[in-house]
Amino acid sequence: MRKRRIAIADHVAEALLFNRRLLVAFVMVVLLFGVLLLNLYQLQVVKYEEYSTRADGNRIKLVPLSPNRGMIYDRNGVLLAENRPVHSLELVPEQVKDLAQTVQELAKLIVIDEEQQQAFFKEVKQQRRFKSIALKEHLTEQEVAILAVHLHQFSGVTLEARLTRNYPYGDLFTHALGYIGKINEKEYKQLEESQQSANYAATRDIGKVGLEKFYESQLHGTVGYQEVEVNSRGRVIRTLREQPAISGDDLYLSLDLGLQLKAQEALGENRGSVVMLDPRDGAVLAFYSNPSYNPNLFVHGISGKNYRMLLNSPDRPLVNRITQGLFPPASTIKPLLGVAGLENGTVTEQTRIPDPGFYRLPNVSRPWRDHLKWGHGYVDIYTGIIKSCDTYFYDLAYKMGIDKIADFMTKAGFGRPSGIDIHEENEGNMPTREWKKIKHKQNWGPGDTINIGIGQGYWQATPLQMALTTATLINTGARITPRLARNFHNQQQDQSLLLAPEQAITVVDPNNWAISREAMRRTAQQEGGTARGAFLGATYDPAGKTGTQQVINIAAGQKYNAKAINERHRDNAMFVGYAPHHNPEVVVAVVVENAGGGGSNAAPVARIMMDHYFTPAAEKPALPTLAEIALMQEQRAAQMLAREQRYAEEKAAEEARKLKRQQQTEPQAVPAGTTESTTAPAAAPVTTTEKPATIQDQPQPVVNGSTTEQQPGTNSALTQTQSEDNSIDD
Amino acid sequence: MTEQEHQSRLMHWHIDGPLLGALLLLIVIGLFTLYSADGHDLAKVEGQALKVAFAMGIMTMLAQINPQSYRRWSLPMYVSGLFFLLIVEFFGYTAKGSTRWIDLGFTKFQPSEMMKLAVPMAVAWYMAKHPMPPRTRDVLAGFLICAAPTLLIAKQPDLGTSILIAMSGVFVLFFSGMSWRIIGFVAALLAAFLPILWHFLMYDYQKRRVLTLFDPERDPLGAGYQTIQSMIAIGSGGIEGKGWMQGTQSQLEFLPERHTDFIFAVFAEEMGLMGVCGLFLLYLFIIGRGLVIASRAQDNYSRFLAGSITLTFFVYVFVNIGMVSGILPVVGVPLPLVSFGGTSFVTLLAGFGILMSVSTHKRMLAKQ
Incomplete structure (x- = not known):
């Protein structure tokens, strides 16, 4: 009986106890929701600016746009250095199913030599998968035409056009104009030091010698930017904003094409x-x-x-x-x-x-x-x-x-x-x-x-x-x-x-x-x-x-x-x-x-x-057309080759003579043939030494493999510049 | 049809109207968020809707069963669950370094899911046999009932689930009137246990997650990546949000696991603090309704079970949102009824089915 009474009394007490516990639980739930909400308030309201900025940092990337390099004209407005589109064949590895096979098939259409293929696959390993990589650059018009016809058969293969420098008068203005070439490591460092690296973010070439180097900063122009939205894998989704690049100033020279030709x-x-x-x-x-x-x-x-x-x-x-x-x-x-x-x-x-x-x-x-x-x-x-x-x-x-x-x-x-x-x-x-x-x-x-x-x-x-x-x-x-x-010429002045x-x-x-x-x-x-x-x-x-x-x-x-x-x-x-x-x-x-x-x-x-x-x-006689100039350039190149041929033959003959004389006059201490060269005073225009330079008589040092070694015997600033700067396709 | 008739018809089908309405609203919000989070793939959302419908079917089915039947089945379910866990322990199917499944050939069965209901049921069954408040030895027995499956699941390893299961059992003990002294003692014991847990029982990846919690930036590309990206997503949503399908963190795929565990970040990014408040109110309503049902339940078993199911549901919500917003370590807990997935829906809605059963069968018992 007693037990039962307790049980009945407990029934009400139990409900009361349970409901008290429920209330405690509910209060806890509300409190913990409050904790969550407080934290979210912290994130979404207090630190909103910070996270908003970071979200934009995630998705927005700046893609630099290279400015067009300023043109160079002679005193009468004849174009001496221009920007011409060159085409290159590029592949996006991410979009290509079988890279090796695609390259093989492309090689059936146009000539892609072993060296180019190796360079390409090396680049593929180093770059991210969605980045476009050039397989062959400087395509001829014919190659462009062939590829344009067959491009639809490939996925992830594109023809890209890019502006590059061209000097229509060939060797006529070289020592004045100089030329541009790929920016090398040393130049990157210099750009960084002069805080110019951002301005060169999209630029591939830089003035190496001549006016192209001297007036580099003005010819180069100002980089532009494209604000793009990217996804987590870096692929561009859309363009948000664009600040166009500002072309370099055009340079007008005092030089006169007619006088140069003369x-x-x-x-x-x-x-x-x-x-x-x-x-x-x-x-x-x-x-x-x-x-x-x-x-x-x-x-x-x-x-x-x-x-x-x-x-x-x-x-x-x-x-x-x-x-x-x-x-x-x-x-x-x-x-x-x-x-x-x-x-x-x-x-x-x-x-x-x-x-x-x-x-x-x-x-x-x-x-x-x-x-x-x-x-x-x-x-x-x-x-x-x-x-x-x-x-x-x-x-x-x-x-x-x-x-x-x-x-x-x-x-x-x-x-x-x-x-x-x-x-x-x-x-x-x-x-x-x-x-x-x-x-x-x-x-x-x-x-x-x-x-x-x-x-x-x-x-x-x-x-x-x-x-x-x-x-x-x-x-x-x-x-x-x-x-x-x-003078420099731009829109303003x-x-x-x-x-x-x-x-x-x-x-x-x-x-x-x-x-x-x-x-x-x-x-x-x-x-x-x-x-x-x-x-x-x-x-x-x-x-x-x-x-x-x-x-x-x-x-x-x-x-x-x-x-x-x-x-x-x-x-x-x-x-x-x-x-x-x-x-x-x-x-x-x-x-x-x-x-x-x-x-x-x-x-x-x-x-x-x-x-x-x-x-x-x-x-004044009419200036030659560009076609005639091209022909003259070809002739001059041929003349140069012939001259080099002749020099090589003369050198060989001279060495043979020397050898013969040496053999004949074996007992003599000083070979007769060397007397002349040691007494010759400065004859070479390249020497800055006061000692008679005899480089023209001495056999040229053979540069094996790498052409970047500096030649002994020459002390020419130009020789140094050239050997350091030029990218050699070796 | 009057409101009364409406009510009675739902009653006839053993459906709790307010709870169903809130659950449906939550599920619809979840499907919309999923559509935005997972590449606007309608087929995927349809697939998910189908799973949800299946789970709703189960919920309705379970709602028909009398709570007394659950009580009778509590012990057999618990025992067979333990048996399955032992099978997993010795013959289980392993994926991603954890052994959690039994391979049935046509599908894989995860006994720990079953234990999410079986453990509170078993503890409720045991505690309901004794008058409230329980004696200390009953409390101890209750703890023992919780401990066996908890340890087996923790060993799989599945720390998150094992803790949740332990808690679902402990909630029953709490509702059964376990004295505050014992609660304090257990809390102290847990605090003492933490260093042991840390040094001897936790895996390195688990430790990393905890460490990352305190300073996500210490490993921004590794363990901290998810948390950082998720916090960025939530924070950048601001008060009003970026708008549905406009969240950059989710749409541009910076947010990992955005359709499963981290879906709350998608919601918070696109809907902002205002949307979050709405979602919280909805959850609070569901939890409140669950507690009301528990309060109105007629026997201790139903009370304990309903209370435990409701509180466990809250723990899911709290742990998920806490980990996504960076105040709890990253454990694999989905946001209930929103995150993509089939199993979790079935388990959760099964729980709500039991709640509805408790809610709608009381009058027929006529015990009053």
């Missing part, structure tokens, strides 16, 4: 250079170094074979002779040296000295010979320049002294960078006492000064410096800064790149400068002038000065016989000139290597250039 034509197959500039503002009108090379090769990645040929050619086509070729300026400096003497008071207009055919220092037995064996008789400054009398200038230099000469000449523009708008430049050498002490650990001797008097000895100058210093003479001591580029001349030399008497100029006029126009022959009948009042630079020393008593000596030891022909005499518009400097005398070999080239310049526009 320069190329006038030099023919000779090694040499022509530079023509405007002495009033430094605008460079013609800038051609021969032989040149086709820059388009480098844009597309030059083959190892072609690159080795250019690098190893004894003609040094990669070297910009105008700014990197170093020559003793020889007699071309006589007018300026004359001004220096007059201004310094070393000589006057009336000073006359006797010239017996040689010059001798007191107490020195060694004579300095005049180029005229029997002498010029009594010589004043006019005759000294017109007939290029060496003795007069030996005397002047000796009396004036190296310090004053070097000071004057450095101010005029020798031995210093010209400031031209390309980076490939040697500053040459205007020797001083200090320089010789440091460089050769020897004291400066009077003989050194005498050599300077005729622009020889340690004096080394580029053809550009020869033109530049002639402009300084014309401008009565005002030095110009040469400029290949004239034209920006001139020319710089005003700077009065570098303090003038004592302007008449002194006029004396030398008058002498130069007579050189080109008066009976007996060394350049008169070249300028017979010229109507534009020309003036100039010839120079003949000896490549080898001719021992006293010996006669220079061009035919008897090695071609590369013949004299370098030089000429600097300007016109019209009273109001000069152009200065020309010509160097024709191993051609002989300056009057008969370099001056005629200058004549051709000036004739063309002064021909009224209407009478």
Whole structure:
């Protein structure tokens, strides 16, 4: 009974207890929901901004858009560097079922060689699956046509078009324009350092040399961006926003296509250079170094074979002779040296000295010979320049002294960078006492000064410096800064790149400068002038000065016989000139290597250039069409190949001869064949050393496999640049 | 048809109207979320709807059975469940490193699902035999009933399910009036047990999940990835949400497991805090209704079982949302009646079937 009572009482109590527990449970549930809600409030309200940003960061990616590179035009608006679409065959591995088989089938349609296939599969392994990878680049129009027809049979295979640089005039403007090529690791680093890497996010190429490098920042333009939405695997779903890229500014040059063509034509197959500039503002009108090379090769990645040929050619086509070729300026400096003497008071207009055919220092037995064996008789400054009398200038230099000469000449523009708008430049050498002490650990001797008097000895100058210093003479001591580029052009404005001349030399008497100029006029126009022959009948009042630079020393008593000596030891022909005499518009400097005398070999080239310049526009010959240019380019390429062939044969023959001679004269300590080469003075335009460079006679180092090694014996800045920069398809 | 008639017709079919309405609403919300979460694949949603219909059928069926029958079947079900768990232990089918299934050839059977109902039923059966509040030894017996399947399931390993099953049993003990002293003691024991659990019983991946909880950024591409992406999805939804099918985290597939365990993040991203509040109210209504049913139940067995089923349902909701929103470690618990899946629907709706049975059979017992 008792038990039952308890059970009944428990029944109510149990319900009560259970309901209490239910209430506790419900309160707990509500509390825990509150905890969840509090947390969600924290996420969705308090930290909403943060998570919203992170969600956008997940889905929104910026795709950079490459800007179109600015075009380059000549002074008349002729297009010299353009952007042309190139097609490439690309595959997206994610969308291709069987990669190997697809590649095999594509290879049946167009030629895809082993090397390209290997490179492709290597890239496939490295890239993410949805990224497009090029199987073959630079497709020909025919290949594009074939692929376009068959493309529907493949999935994940596309034809992509991209803009790349093209230089329609081939080798004609190479040393001025330079070229662009794939950005290398070092350049990436530099871009990063200058905080430009973002701007190059979509850019593949960068200026490697020449104007393309110098004006890189303006030619390049500004990167654009496309905001795209991507999914978790990085595939682009749609474009949200686009900020277009801003094209690079167009560059207009001072160069003139017609003058360039004339320069190329006038030099023919000779090694040499022509530079023509405007002495009033430094605008460079013609800038051609021969032989040149086709820059388009480098844009597309030059083959190892072609690159080795250019690098190893004894003609040094990669070297910009105008700014990197170093020559003793020889007699071309006589007018300026004359001004220096007059201004310094070393000589006057009336000073006359006797010239017996040689010059001798007191107490020195060694004579300095005049180029005229029997002498010029009594010589004043006019005759000294017109007939290029060496003795007069030996005397002047000796009396004036190296310090004053070097000071004057450095101010005029020798031995210093010209400031031209390309980076490939040697500053040459205007020797001083200090320089010789440091460089050769020897004291400066009077003989050194005498050599300077005729622009020889340690004096080394580029053809550009020869033109530049002639402009300084014309401008009565005002030095110009040469400029290949004239102005940038974009939607907003034209920006001139020319710089005003700077009065570098303090003038004592302007008449002194006029004396030398008058002498130069007579050189080109008066009976007996060394350049008169070249300028017979010229109507534009020309003036100039010839120079003949000896490549080898001719021992006293010996006669220079061009035919008897090695071609590369013949004299370098030089000429600097300007016109019209009273109001000069152009200065020309010509160097024709191993051609002989300056009057008969370099001056005629200058004549051709000036004739063309002064021909009224209407009478100028029509410019060749691009098709004709292409044909000329082909011919020149063929000529180059033939020359290289000949050099190789000559080298082989020479080595065979040497070997034979060596065998015959076995007992002798020194083989006779080497004597000549060790005594030859600077003949190569590529050397900056004062030691006679003999690279032209030595066998070229064979570059095996990698062409990126620097050649021993050459100290050319260009050689270094090229070997570091170019991607070689090896 | 009047409201009364409506009610009585549902009564006739042993269906609890408010509960059914709330469940249907929740299921429809789930299907819409699933459509958005899983690539707008109508076929998949239809497939899911079919499974849901099947589960609803089972729920209706179970609702017809008298609670007294459940009581009678409690012990046999529990014993056979244990037997199946032992079969799993020795002959089970293994997938993804866990042995949870018995391969029947045409389908795979997961005994732990069955235990989700069998354990509370068995504990309720035992506790209902004794007057409330239970004696300590009865409580101990109840714990023992929970412990056997819990340990077997934890060994599979399936820590999440084993804890849920243990809790469903413990809830019965709680409702049976287990004294607060014992509750405090068990809580203290659990706290003491945690280090043992951590050092000796938990697998590395489980430990990683727990560690990740405290600092998801320590392994953003590995264990923390899911949590980070899910928190980004929820947080970026803001108050109003990005709109149905507009959630970038889910639509662009940054969110993993978005149609199963992490579907709440899809919902929160697209519907925002406002939608979340609505969803919470719906869940709270269902839970409240379950507790009301338990309160109105006529015998202790029905009370305990209904209360336990309801609270277990809440635990599912809490654990899932807690792990998706980053306050609980990632354990494989789906969001009840929303996450994609068939088995969980059957188990859950079976539970609601029992609830409805409790709700609709009381008057016929006429025990009052």
